[in-house]
Amino acid sequence: MSQPTVTKKIKSTAEGVHRDILKRRKPSLKFPLRSLSNVKYDPKAGHFEMRGRTKERTLTVSTVKTFAQTLRMMALSKQLVDTDDIATKREAYYVSKNWDDARFLEQPESDAVMDDVEALFAVNREQIGFVPEEKGGEISGKLVIVDKDSETGKPLRIDCTKFGSGAYSIPISVEHLKFETDADFILVIETAGMFQRLVKHKYWKTANCVLVSMGGVPTRACRRFIRRLADFKKIPVYVFVDGDPYGISNIYRTLKVGSGNAAHLNEFFCVPQARYLGITPQDIIDYKLPTHPLKDVDVKRARDAIKNDPFFQHHKPWVAAMEHLLKMGVRAEQQALAKWGLNYVIDQYLPDKLKNTERFLP
Amino acid sequence: MDLFNRTTAGGTSPAGEKPARAPRRKAAKAPRAAAAATPIEEAAPTAAGLPAEAAPIEAAPAEAIEPAAAGPPARPAIARRRETAESIGKRQRDISVAEFFQKNRHLLGFDNPAKALLTATKEAVDNSLDACEEAGILPDLDIVIDEKAEDRFRLVITDNGPGIVRTQIPRVFGKLLYGSKFHTMRQSRGQQGIGISAAGMYSQLTTGQPVKITSRTGAKKPAHYFEIQIDTTRNEPKVLVDREVEWDRDHGTRVEMELAGLYKKGRRSVDDYIVQTALANPHAAVRYQPPKGDEYHRDRITSELPREPLVIKPHPYGVELGVLISMLRETKGRSLSSALQADFARVSERVAVGICKTAGLRPETRPKALGVQEIEALFRAIPKVKIMAPPTNCIVPIGDELLLVGLKETVKAEFYTSITRPPSVYRGNPFQIEVGLAYGGELPADELVDLWRFANRVPLQYQQSGCAIARAALTTDWRKYGLQQSKGALPAAPMVLFVHMVSVWVPFTSESKEAVAAYPEIIRELRLGLQEVGRRLGGFLRHRRRLAEEDKKKSYIKSYIPHIGIALREILGLTKQDEAKVVEVLTETLERSRTL
Numbered sequence: 030m031s032q033p034t035v036t037k038k039i040k041s042t043a044e045g046v047h048r049d050i051l052k053r054r055k056p057s058l059k060f061p062l063r064s065l066s067n068v069k070y071d072p073k074a075g076h077f078e079m080r081g082r083t084k085e086r087t088l089t090v091s092t093v094k095t096f097a098q099t100l101r102m103m104a105l106s107k108q109l110v111d112t113d114d115i116a117t118k119r120e121a122y123y124v125s126k127n128w129d130d131a132r133f134l135e136q137p138e139s140d141a142v143m144d145d146v147e148a149l150f151a152v153n154r155e156q157i158g159f160v161p162e163e164k165g166g167e168i169s170g171k172l173v174i175v176d177k178d179s180e181t182g183k184p185l186r187i188d189c190t191k192f193g194s195g196a197y198s199i200p201i202s203v204e205h206l207k208f209e210t211d212a213d214f215i216l217v218i219e220t221a222g223m224f225q226r227l228v229k230h231k232y233w234k235t236a237n238c239v240l241v242s243m244g245g246v247p248t249r250a251c252r253r254f255i256r257r258l259a260d261f262k263k264i265p266v267y268v269f270v271d272g273d274p275y276g277i278s279n280i281y282r283t284l285k286v287g288s289g290n291a292a293h294l295n296e297f298f299c300v301p302q303a304r305y306l307g308i309t310p311q312d313i314i315d316y317k318l319p320t321h322p323l324k325d326v327d328v329k330r331a332r333d334a335i336k337n338d339p340f341f342q343h344h345k346p347w348v349a350a351m352e353h354l355l356k357m358g359v360r361a362e363q364q365a366l367a368k369w370g371l372n373y374v375i376d377q378y379l380p381d382k383l384k385n386t387e388r389f390l391p
Numbered sequence: 392m393d394l395f396n397r398t399t400a401g402g403t404s405p406a407g408e409k410p411a412r413a414p415r416r417k418a419a420k421a422p423r424a425a426a427a428a429t430p431i432e433e434a435a436p437t438a439a440g441l442p443a444e445a446a447p448i449e450a451a452p453a454e455a456i457e458p459a460a461a462g463p464p465a466r467p468a469i470a471r472r473r474e475t476a477e478s479i480g481k482r483q484r485d486i487s488v489a490e491f492f493q494k495n496r497h498l499l500g501f502d503n504p505a506k507a508l509l510t511a512t513k514e515a516v517d518n519s520l521d522a523c524e525e526a527g528i529l530p531d532l533d534i535v536i537d538e539k540a541e542d543r544f545r546l547v548i549t550d551n552g553p554g555i556v557r558t559q560i561p562r563v564f565g566k567l568l569y570g571s572k573f574h575t576m577r578q579s580r581g582q583q584g585i586g587i588s589a590a591g592m593y594s595q596l597t598t599g600q601p602v603k604i605t606s607r608t609g610a611k612k613p614a615h616y617f618e619i620q621i622d623t624t625r626n627e628p629k630v631l632v633d634r635e636v637e638w639d640r641d642h643g644t645r646v647e648m649e650l651a652g653l654y655k656k657g658r659r660s661v662d663d664y665i666v667q668t669a670l671a672n673p674h675a676a677v678r679y680q681p682p683k684g685d686e687y688h689r690d691r692i693t694s695e696l697p698r699e700p701l702v703i704k705p706h707p708y709g710v711e712l713g714v715l716i717s718m719l720r721e722t723k724g725r726s727l728s729s730a731l732q733a734d735f736a737r738v739s740e741r742v743a744v745g746i747c748k749t750a751g752l753r754p755e756t757r758p759k760a761l762g763v764q765e766i767e768a769l770f771r772a773i774p775k776v777k778i779m780a781p782p783t784n785c786i787v788p789i790g791d792e793l794l795l796v797g798l799k800e801t802v803k804a805e806f807y808t809s810i811t812r813p814p815s816v817y818r819g820n821p822f823q824i825e826v827g828l829a830y831g832g833e834l835p836a837d838e839l840v841d842l843w844r845f846a847n848r849v850p851l852q853y854q855q856s857g858c859a860i861a862r863a864a865l866t867t868d869w870r871k872y873g874l875q876q877s878k879g880a881l882p883a884a885p886m887v888l889f890v891h892m893v894s895v896w897v898p899f900t901s902e903s904k905e906a907v908a909a910y911p912e913i914i915r916e917l918r919l920g921l922q923e924v925g926r927r928l929g930g931f932l933r934h935r936r937r938l939a940e941e942d943k944k945k946s947y948i949k950s951y952i953p954h955i956g957i958a959l960r961e962i963l964g965l966t967k968q969d970e971a972k973v974v975e976v977l978t979e980t981l982e983r984s985r986t987l
Binding site: 039040043044046047050051053054055088089090091093094096097098100101103104107108128129130131 | 944947948950951952954955957958959961962963965972973976977979980981984
């Protein structure tokens with residue numbers, strides 16, 4: 030969406046509000062409902078889509094504060110777009126401190142209003158001038174990234190095999206990046222610890238792959254980066270996370286099909302070709318992994334996934350795997366493999382698994 | 392008893408054990424036989440004719456040396472007897488009531504110094520108010536307490552009552568269980584005639600000082616001044632001074648006593664008692680000078696005396712067997728039927744005959760000829776016969792209007808309400824409940840509600856947990872009325888709760904008259920009263936919350952609408968006039984639509 034279009038959208042919404050006010054009607058704004066209950070899983074497109082349910086915020090005495098804040102946030106957004114500037118979520122929060130009574134008291138309040146505005150116009154928050162603070166993830170391995178020098182505009186080739194014991198940081202915006210690679214697959218890893226082990230022993234060389242560290246739930250930039258790279262080279266994406274409901278339903282599912290919260294953007298921020306390498310519930314048995322008991326939140330999360338998450342509901346093997354996990358009542362971390370030796374994961378587990386990629390969970 | 396014990400203890404302590412020694416040695420040889428023989432052998436000499444009390448005492452020293460030399464000290468005897476029926480019988484005599492209460496002063500409310508000061512004040516004030524009302528005089532009360540020495544107080548209470556005739560003064564103040572109220576069924580503060588003389592006795596016990604009384608019965612009569620002590624063994628007054636004096640009052644009584652006590656402020660203090668007494672007696676003028684701090688003065692709120700409470704006969708439903716027996720022994724009625732009709736309330740000839748028939752007795756029987764078993768049959772028959780409730784015009788509540796005025800004057804609050812329930816009956820005794828409530832204002836917000844309990848216009852300050860009034864307040868669900876309340880506790884709110892029970896006979900749980908007994912009928916009436924004031928408070932709180940919400944909404948509109956104007960100006964590039972227009976129109980729209 031080009032910048033003038035965003036400005037236009039903001040203006041037309043504000044005009045509607047203005048018109049209603051002058052006609053002595055109570056203006057209202059319609060927001061897409063941002064929750065898991067308002068998404069459906071589209072197996073063909075491979076991501077969550079909005080179901081079109083909306084919530085309407087009518088200006089009344091009790092909503093006047095949020096309404097005013099939403100409008101002021103829109104005004105800030107328009108200003109950012111018009112002047113080609115950006116503001117982080119935190120900065121936007123501090124800008125609001127200038128709004129007297131309408132200021133936000135805590136950042137989560139301003140984040141929520143920002144998410145509303147983003148959904149209202151069905152745009153990525155970067156397009157309305159807001160950028161996230163979060164870091165995007167790290168890359169190591171058989172990949173050359175072609176960026177641009179911000180001063181000269183000349184292409185800048187970054188070889189991801191040459192970071193030694195460090196790694197390449199995914200930038201906040203990845204749309205302009207180009208790739209050169211002959212890797213066979215992309216291995217996406219949950220924890221920085223496991224990523225470091227694989228980098229240290231140059232696993233990317235052994236397996237001819239690109240290693241990505243997510244560091245928890247993947248950011249939008251990280252998801253977009255993996256998506257673009259996988260699409261570009263048509264190479265598979267394998268995901269290696271902890272064998273627990275959080276690793277499966279929060280991290281893996283968000284990477285693959287997107288989140289329920291920003292469903293209007295999932296189309297771009299998802300990696301439909303991702304496959305689940307492990308740790309699977311069956312791995313816990315096959316590799317006799319040391320475990321911890323599932324906590325109450327884990328059990329709740331797993332049940333919720335089976336019951337309410339359209340992605341899991343669509344994939345029967347996943348329902349079975351989750352139920353298996355619940356039945357065992359335990360979870361196992363990636364690092365649990367160290368029980369068999371620190372490099373067991375490199376020498377035994379990953380090679381074993383990669384022999385049968387067709388058995389990976391969807 | 393005391394005397395005897397002291398005498399025994401006077402000898403060396405092993406002395407008492409000696410008589411048992413000799414037989415005990417036998418017991419070692421033939422244990423079983425000896426056990427039975429011991430008492431007989433031991434008792435024999437005393438029974439044989441020696442002076443009963445002297446026997447063990449004289450025997451003791453005689454034997455005292457011998458066993459001590461005989462060997463190691465033996466264990467005390469298992470069964471010993473030093474008394475015979477005759478020896479005990481010689482010591483059996485009247486226990487003087489005064490002596491009894493001297494040992495059981497906690498029963499009368501003199502168990503600790505702080506409470507003693509309060510109880511003494513209370514007894515004197517109760518008497519004054521009762522006397523004034525009986526004589527149809529609007530009471531003027533003057534209470535002065537000063538600290539003579541540490542923990543020693545002088546209490547002076549002066550009233551404008553009818554005074555006490557000279558010959559009665561010693562007995563009223565110097566004899567326990569002497570009074571005018573015990574024998575009548577009438578609403579009054581005092582009941583048993585213990586109070587003021589017990590206070591005097593406490594004073595005497597703790598300071599040795601006599602009670603000083605000045606009393607005058609009329610302008611043309613002289614004022615008499617008495618100093619009286621109580622002979623606690625005989626329950627008789629001992630007059631130390633009796634003379635005529637000059638007094639500036641036409642009529643009234645002044646009581647002065649010195650006592651050990653403790654003066655403190657706060658709940659259950661004398662100060663609280665005085666304030667609450669004034670509240671419950673709007674027709675009285677009260678002046679009070681505490682030992683420390685400012686004088687308290689409350690003019691009367693009404694110059695109308697409360698209607699005079701009527702004396703009523705007891706109702707059959709409330710009578711106890713023992714009372715019934717003595718009533719029938721002393722009745723003037725010649726037949727059982729006429730005795731019942733004459734001595735009880737609400738007993739018509741039909742009812743009397745009904746009771747007799749149910750009991751299987753002839754109505755013509757001479758009451759004095761009835762045996763205890765027959766009276767018991769009569770007693771059991773009473774509840775089976777339907778008898779009209781007793782008249783209730785005999786009790787006089789404060790009245791909700793005067794109560795409200797009093798509450799407003801006494802407590803600085805935001806909301807007041809009061810209710811006087813219709814009269815009701817427990818066990819044949821008419822009673823009536825009044826409840827008042829003051830909420831908010833300067834009352835402390837986070838504390839439990841202050842419960843002020845009253846019985847026949849007297850504040851009750853101790854034993855709250857054992858009182859029917861507290862129980863009813865505790866078991867009322869105050870959350871329904873918008874207050875916070877933990878289970879089994881009073882609600883926490885800035886609130887004073889006033890609860891008053893009036894009755895011809897308030898069922899106190901003890902002689903110190905601190906708690907009302909929990910008869911189901913009383914609990915029920917209390918609850919109904921509490922619920923009614925609760926509902927009214929609930930209505931007030933809801934209304935207040937609505938007003939607060941309205942204010943909040945108003946300020947919401949004021950605070951946030953300008954920002955809608957600013958945002959629209961920024962986005963749409965409106966002029967300042969356009970922006971002002973937006974704010975103005977939107978404010979109107981929202982204010983009009985405000986749902987309240």
